Amino acid sequence: MTWSYLRRDFLPSDATCVFCHRPLHSEQGIVIADGDGTEAFTGPSCAKKHLGQPEDRLLDVTSLALLVVADEPAAAADPVSTPSQKSDPNYAAESKTPTATSRPPLPPLDAVVQYVRFRCEVMTDFKFAVSKTLKQAHDEYKATGAISEDVEKMVAGAMRNATADKTVLSPANVKLCIGFEHWLKEAVQHTSVDRREFLESMLSTLRRYWSLSSGQVRAINKWGEHIRKKNDDFPHLDEDVFARVVLPDFMRRKP
Ligand SMILES: [Zn+2]
Structure with a gap:
């Protein structure tokens, strides 16, 4: 079966991931479709694993959000998902299908x-x-x-x-910033108001410097363990996503 990205949309309360069958608790999620137009839902880590990076033709935060998802989530050893994936006859076929090649190329972006x-x-x-x-x-x-x-x-x-110059203002880094902001905002939503201080400080650091250090992303991933207790499709984020970006002089000045 060949899946392709369709849209980001509100999820029904009983939505599960079509690949790993885990329940999806986010308010909004990724909707995908097979060749017949049958729609299904998937979590961000599975989407990236099975479909790859979506084309960034649209101003769609979903595609940008997946840019910062770590490729090999540490939660891959999840005992719930592994056996059902292996026993599912579609699983092997899906994971080998290069879905991106089955569609014509998109018109070039402006x-x-x-x-x-x-x-x-x-x-x-x-x-x-x-x-x-x-x-x-x-x-x-x-x-x-x-x-x-x-x-x-x-x-x-x-x-x-x-x-x-590899500055934080590059188009590539702008996309990473938008993607990362998406997950931080999602994390804040899944955290009670009195415990949001750390996440909100990371959000304001990101918005001030357009990047985070590997250590800061690592700390966010640790925090993610709390969030995954309630929302198990919250992904591991790529700790090196902002590695080697440079802050231009005018952004170094004190606010
Ligand atoms: Zn999944």
């Missing part, structure tokens, strides 16, 4: 528009998210559906420089 929208529409709680040029680009995009050539060139140049 990477500049996507970047402008990420910075101006999605990173609303991040410090320094909107610069003067980005605001101009976004205003033009909203008004006309396009960005004028001069402004587009400025944004594209800034994107290219950020990528070359």
